[in-house]
Amino acid sequence: MSVLVVAEHDNSVLRPVTLNVLAAAKEISGDIDVLVAGSQCADVAQSAAAVGGVSRVLCADAPAYAHQLAENLAPLIVEAGASHEHILAAHTTTGKNFLPRVAALFDVAMISDIIGVDSPNTFKRPIYAGNGIATVKSNDAKKIVSVRGTGFDPVPGEGGSASIEAVGSIHDPGISDFIRDEIAKSERPELTAARIVISGGRGMQSGENFTLLEAVADKLGAAVGASRAAVDAGFVPNDMQVGQTGKIVAPELYVAVGISGAIQHLAGMKDSKVIVAINKDEDAPIFQVADYGLVADLFKAVPELEDTL
Amino acid sequence: MKVLVPVKRVVDANVKVRIKPDGSGIDLTNVKMAVNPFCEIAIEEAVRLQEAGVATEVIAVSIGGTSCQEQLRTCLALGADRAILVQTDEEAQPLAVAKILKAIYDREQPGIVIFGKQSIDGDNGQTGQMFAALTGLPQGTFASELSVTDGKAEVVREVDGGLQTVLLSLPAVVTTDLRLNEPRYASLPNIMKARRKPLDTTTPEELGVDAAPRFEVLGVEPPPGRSAGIKVESVEELVDKLRNEAKVIE
Helix, strand or coil, X not given: CCEEEEXXXXXXXXXXXXXXXXXXXXXXXXXXXXXXXXXXXXXXXXHHHCECCEEEEXXXXXXXXXXXXXXXXXXXXXXXXXXXXXXXXXXXXXXXXXXXXXXXXXXXXXXXXXXXXXXXXXXXEEECCCCEEXXXXXXXXXXXXXXXXXXXXXXXXXXXXXXXXXCCCCCCCCCEEEEEXXXXXXXXXXXXXXXXXXXXXXXXXXXXXXXHHHHHXXXXXXXXXXXXXXXXXXXXXXXXXXXXXCECCCCCEEEEECCCCCHHHHHHHCCCCEEXXXXXXXXXXXXXXXXXXXXXXXXXXHHHHHHHC | CEEEEECCEEECCCCCCCECCCCCCECCCCCCEEECHHHHHHHHHHHHHHHCCCCCEEXXXXXXXXXXXXXXXXXXXXXXXXXXXXXCCCCCCHHHHHHHHHHHHHHHCCCEEEEECCCCCCCCCCHHHHHHHHHCCCEEEEEEEEEEECCEEEEEEEECCEEEEEEEEXXXXXXXXXXXXXXXXXXXXXXXHHCCCCEEEECXXXXXXXXXXXXXXXXXXXXXXXXXXXXXXXXXXXXXXXXXXXXXXX
């Protein structure tokens, strides 16, 4: 029984979430291969080979795979994973894009967004915005599974010496082209990997006011997130959204500022270890999940917080 | 060019769902149902394509019991021209839905198929991509902008790092993200008009599709509980608690 993990990367760096996916893979089997598909991605393959417990790294290095287009990636994964019983990838916008396509090409079901492995064919996954945890058993011979990073503690990134094998086949049906990326540049840690996250909601009133949160974030080494309301209002870009349909975070400390706490937002952060809520409405639902609640005007409290830290 | 929009009947987004006491699933008795919010965005986008003269006909399709007619009528009131109900009392899983929709696609030959990126019940987020695989079409998932010109669809996608723009040859699959548009409300005259628009019914068997389930839900349990903590009186007290009690900051 062997597992193929599709690595998440940007052609130069192996994204840390891959180590969480590998942790899920280890609960399924001891025989794990990693597929690195990209362009000029040799460094990523080296990083993947260095992870303890990885048997082989398959490296498909071609311009067709540079931007992780699902149309090109899916047939490659079908080829590379033909003999594996499980194929795993992160439940990120990249994995969510190509993995269902892979499953349908194999004519098998996909199990999305798992947070636990009960057995090689039975998994735990949240449904209804995390209001229920379903135990799901796959009856297909091949299991295609996306993994919620925060559901598994990452494996160490070193200690291994896997072989690296080149995969030469190039798949490009020529039906889709990459045009451009507009990737937010930030000196702060990545939202899903940060130890501390400070998020703002509709109560922030404007995008400019997010500088208040950024000042606190910089003192704490935190990432800055947002609720859907703040993103919909145009205060901040979509990549900052935490929630059911945005990013799922589970940091050591989550500070919700001016966020009322809709169930869709809670779905994205309620697994955080410690939750702090700052809101002037003492009846805001966010206080029902907060370990520490401060009923206060955020425009006074947040600058004060920055000064106190 | 026809635009096909699959829509799902789901629990209304504002309902706080309850798990059945026996843990077999979510209790859906007497719960308010609605068009899945992402599917509503898909209908809106299709109607806008028609208003812009790009689309000639908008077809809504749903899979499920007869009660799905209610959601299809909503889509017709929002501007879809006709609707198809693929009637089945079995729960159709994403792969089965994709296969059923492929059969509809083969019959209707639309130029664009617009899906919601996920349904807010199962949260699987698979069907659009699976359909794209079965039909061999390109996919623009998590779309926040769609423009159609010269036989191509340009899709701006919401990705974890920001935005990615792709160019797809038509026919193509698009799945909607939250900010693609803001759906309109159905006007009363349009709700009346929708009653007379065509709504055809077929079945997976008639379409020749094997819709058998591939996975089973063994049970559903509540998530680990989280209870309200304490209220602090000041920022100073908050920082003290975080430093000395929770020990999450230095």
